[in-house]
Amino acid sequence: MFKPSNAVLLNFDVERLTVPSGKSKAEYSVPNVKGLKVVVSHASKTYMFRGVFDGKKISTTLGKYPEMTLMSAIQVTDEYQHLLAKGINPVDQKNKVESIPTLSSYFHDTYLPFAKINKKSWKDDLSRFKNHIESAIGHLQLNKITAAPLNDLMLQIKGDNRSNATVNRSRALLSSIFNQAFEREVIDSSPMSRVKKLNEQNHIERYLSDDELCRLMHVLGNHKVYQIDNEIIVGIIEMLLLTGARKGEVLNLKWSDLDEVNHLWKLEENKSGKPRVIQLNTEAQLVIRKMSRKYPYVFANPTTSLPYNDIRKTFQKILEAAEIENFRIHDLRHNFASMAVNNGCDIYVVQHLLGHASPTTTQRYAHLRQDTLRNASEMLSDRIKSARPSI
Template sequence: MQGVLGAPLIKSLKPSDKPYEVRDTRLKGLLLRVQPSGAMTYYVEYARGKRISLGRADVITPQDAREQAKGILGDAFKGKDPNGAARQAKEHSFGSFIDEEYSGWAKANVRTHKGTLRRLNQSFADFRKLKLSEITPLLVERWRSDRLKAGTKPSTVNRDLDDLKSSLGKAQQWGFIEVHPIEKVKRTRVDDRATVRFLTEDERTRLYEALDAREERVRAARDRANAWRAEREYPLMLDLRTVAYADHLKPMVLLSLHTGMRYGELANLTWDDLHLDRAILTVHGFKAKSQKTRHIPLNSAALALLENWQKQRTSDSLLVFPSRDGGPFDNVRSSWEEVLKAAKITKFRWHDMRHTFASLLVMKGVDLNTVRELLGHSDYQMTLRYAHLAPEHKAAAVAKLVADPNGDSGNAANS
């Protein structure tokens, strides 16, 4: 797309599903990149495949961008390194780089950009005033040490470090720094096979009982509300005694336990993702942590609950579990914690239902590779954390040391 980059054109531009560029017809090399988030950034392309960011359209004017571009193109024509000149002219602080450069890119390209940007700004608040070149391995190691001493989990520290390294990698790629300052800083060692938390049989029973008790409380409250309305001849609300579920919580919990879906996948599940006639649920790659699509077979319990939930569907939202405003639930913490308290279940997160799903499969003899495929793990190491729950395989292995086919057992142990 081409046009005169000025206020009228810029105001008329609308975001699309994919990033697109508008090239200035007055100055060859000047362009405006429009992200799906609506963020717009000026760039100057001074050679084939080489460009420099000039700033966001909501920060600098088209005329400012054009003047900067002229200077950079002039340097390139004279044989000077425009990237080097740009670095000297503006060396970002970590904070300005995140705000002016990285955030727009993350919103358009990182599925979990909200959490990523929040962690970068909160976990590295002390870094924001530093120049990008002032962030050193020693500084990061001191930051890590302080976090661990304060009781932060190593896995959390690793996640924050990954975000920092990724953002600085982009700063290098885009020409704001010559080298990645902390590329060789390694993650904190974590026991990836630590014992996972999953529900015991007794805890599952108590959880189901607590969910049923909550369902009854919600139905009883609706009965009282309708009785009050009837006395005043007001329109009655849906009679919850006529439907399978009082609200969203129980079917969300049950579906989590029977599919192993992550909360984000569950919250963004749509009716188009369900193929009830074939008993298949699809988690599309753009909704999955691994970015890869997977198909989860629905067992009879999961299929029945979805069929019943579909029958009582009243919202026009495509989401299977819409909030009151039709969007996805950000969280169900209050009602979930209420049920856990009633069930006397402690130290158990929503994500642990995913662990419960996997753990029960392994204990029932399902092989780890099948479990990996159902969970959508891209790394087999993640699935190995459940291996200890299949002791019969290890027992069979060590039993071979004493099980001699000729009837001579025990010699291996005695030798």
């Protein structure tokens, strides 16, 4: 790389360059730096690169003085000359780089439209981008974002007293964005390979004990005694408990999804993107029959005729009445899986009850209680004992 001598820098003073009398502007060549010019007008001084590519003259603006120093202009010019030597048009290269969108522009114009078509959780992506990412680095061009500000961003998200899982979801979103940009040849590589995933302390396995289940069913069956008047949300909780379905699946259940003759619930799409059928047990059928057929949705909010947006307040009130602590709505699905396994259901059967694509996922939910493990151990002990020869 060309290194200008101190003499070049000392003898060429951009500050002293002026416009000759009677002219509106003038152009000066920087000594010993091929292609670097300074265009001086009464209003400004601008560094320009001029050269020849494929027999044609090319030129481009490098920057304005004093925002750009002479040394910086020389270094850029040197880089451009190296590109010319390799048969690359530096002006085209510059225009290509300058046209690379900012992270916000790329997300809203390219990534999000794709996600809306291909991801059921695209609204989560939008919320996560707006809440955790956009204000911090959204203004930066994709090619200017390196691992350093990304790692700083992860620390910032974590620093707001959020879990490692929340940080990792933001990291996963950024990985998807940069990978897509790489595949579309917008950038040459993704910086996310140098942004480490945090270790997640998974939620403590939580399912209902026999006593808790009895208390919960008592409250659900006598909800008005506990000033819980929303029978529809009570029905939703019962449905979640009885089917192991996801909250969103129950909330969006339509009458048209039901085959009431064969007691089937047909889910055209679920989290895995594949259709599946839920066999409705007798108790689930009874819950459904209590609901009004006035609306398209089985568990419709009568105020809007649409699904409920949030059932957490009523759910929490039910838990308080049943004296159950540290239990989430999603734990009802976990509880369903645990009860199935502990009552002798094969893991493959539980996998299909929950609609998992892989039994590995099911294992996360299927908690074997100590008494189940103890009984299995005693059974094996008895089998071994029976083989022991009598003395």
